[in-house]
Amino acid sequence: MQKVSNRLGFCAIYDRQIMDNEIIPHSRPSLSGQDVEAVISVIKSGQLSQGPKVTEFEKRVSEFIGKKRAVATSSGTAALHLALLALDIQKGDEVIIPSFVCSAVLNAVNYTGATPSIADIDPLTFNISVNAVKRAINSKTKAIIVPYMFGCPAEIDEFLELGIPVVEDCAQAIGADFKGRKVGSFGLMSVFSFYATKLLTSGEGGMVLSDSEDLISKIENLRDYDDRDDYTLRFNYKMMDIQASLGMSQLSSLEKFISRRREIAERYFKEFKDRNFSLPIRKEEKEHIYYRFIVKAREDASSYLEALQARKVMCRRPVYIPLHVYLNLSGFPNTMEAWQKTISIPLYPSLTEKEIKKIVDVVKEIL
Numbered sequence: 001m002q003k004v005s006n007r008l009g010f011c012a013i014y015d016r017q018i019m020d021n022e023i024i025p026h027s028r029p030s031l032s033g034q035d036v037e038a039v040i041s042v043i044k045s046g047q048l049s050q051g052p053k054v055t056e057f058e059k060r061v062s063e064f065i066g067k068k069r070a071v072a073t074s075s076g077t078a079a080l081h082l083a084l085l086a087l088d089i090q091k092g093d094e095v096i097i098p099s100f101v102c103s104a105v106l107n108a109v110n111y112t113g114a115t116p117s118i119a120d121i122d123p124l125t126f127n128i129s130v131n132a133v134k135r136a137i138n139s140k141t142k143a144i145i146v147p148y149m150f151g152c153p154a155e156i157d158e159f160l161e162l163g164i165p166v167v168e169d170c171a172q173a174i175g176a177d178f179k180g181r182k183v184g185s186f187g188l189m190s191v192f193s194f195y196a197t198k199l200l201t202s203g204e205g206g207m208v209l210s211d212s213e214d215l216i217s218k219i220e221n222l223r224d225y226d227d228r229d230d231y232t233l234r235f236n237y238k239m240m241d242i243q244a245s246l247g248m249s250q251l252s253s254l255e256k257f258i259s260r261r262r263e264i265a266e267r268y269f270k271e272f273k274d275r276n277f278s279l280p281i282r283k284e285e286k287e288h289i290y291y292r293f294i295v296k297a298r299e300d301a302s303s304y305l306e307a308l309q310a311r312k313v314m315c316r317r318p319v320y321i322p323l324h325v326y327l328n329l330s331g332f333p334n335t336m337e338a339w340q341k342t343i344s345i346p347l348y349p350s351l352t353e354k355e356i357k358k359i360v361d362v363v364k365e366i367l
């Protein structure tokens with residue numbers, strides 16, 4: 001096992017040799033010795049599944065975000081599913097979601113039997129467009145899911161004014177601010193993902209936050225099935241104490257992770273200015289946490305992606321396939337343009353200085 005430390009002391013721990021000419025992955029977790037200890041201590045305690053560490057993690061995240069209550073889940077998708085069920089969303093209802101997002105969001109709506117209503121995006125932030133949402137609202141609309149794409153907060157106040165329950169999807173933006181408050185503190189509910197390559201990881205995992213005791217107790221009731229007096233359809237969507245312990249250890253590094261992301265983003269802004277592609281939107285200080293660094297080429301990104309890969313810098317389309325394409329729908333010009341032309345360039349705290357330099361050189365050469 002080899003450790004590679006960057007100058008801030010984050011370690012990426014691998015079970016393989018790191019060579020100078022090795023592939024730079026598109027994303028990679030930032031793990032430290034403290035994270036390893038956190039997991040080992042839980043294993044030694046013998047309490048592997050949901051227990052006191054999960055309760056503590058829920059408390060820590062809700063305090064950090066500024067919501068009264070939290071329920072940890074097995075994934076961000078499970079968190080979204082339970083949030084929709086707590087709103088009694090079912091067949092015949094509609095839930096508005098963006099097209100430019102991963103299919104987990106579509107799955108969560110489909111699990112409930114409700115109809116997903118797909119909206120186009122804002123071409124500058126890549127977040128769901130408030131005007132497209134307004135056009136999609138009808139008498140069946142029961143909720144709007146607003147994912148903060150790539151670490152960039154949406155104008156959440158404009159969605160809240162529409163008078164329909166808003167679920168903030170903070171899977172890609174934990175720790176970002178909007179107008180001086182943490183994202184995830186605005187909507188009726190907010191959901192998080194702690195998947196391996198997210199800003200803060202528990203391996204797999206998720207969470208729902210809300211100020212509503214009623215919604216939270218519905219979600220807690222649905223999350224697991226054991227020792228219940230009545231029978232109703234319930235799930236096994238529990239987080240394990242092992243995951244929660246890792247999550248808490250990561251949460252204690254989150255501010256450091258975010259400053260490092262901003263530092264790398266500044267470097268990219270400086271190195272890539274005046275080039276033949278557009279850079280991410282600049283937000284107020286603390287409002288963008290650069291979960292991804294998305295650039296937009298003048299034409300289709302395919303040949304650039306291949307060339308970058310050949311030079312061992314793994315860049316990706318930021319969304320694999322937009323939802324309206326899966327569903328064979330037309331009329332999403334901003335999503336289509338973003339899908340065809342955008343490229344996500346590696347940006348994460350465990351990048352070494354050497355790797356950053358290589359990314360900068362290769363991107364300048366190819367793009």
Ligand SMILES: Cc1ncc(COP(=O)(O)O)c(C=O)c1O
Nearest residue numbers: 075076077104147169171193195
């Ligand atoms: C915006 C968004 N919402 C929800 C999810 C689902 O999270 P998970 O993979 O933990 O189920 C993701 C996952 O990447 C996501 O990016």
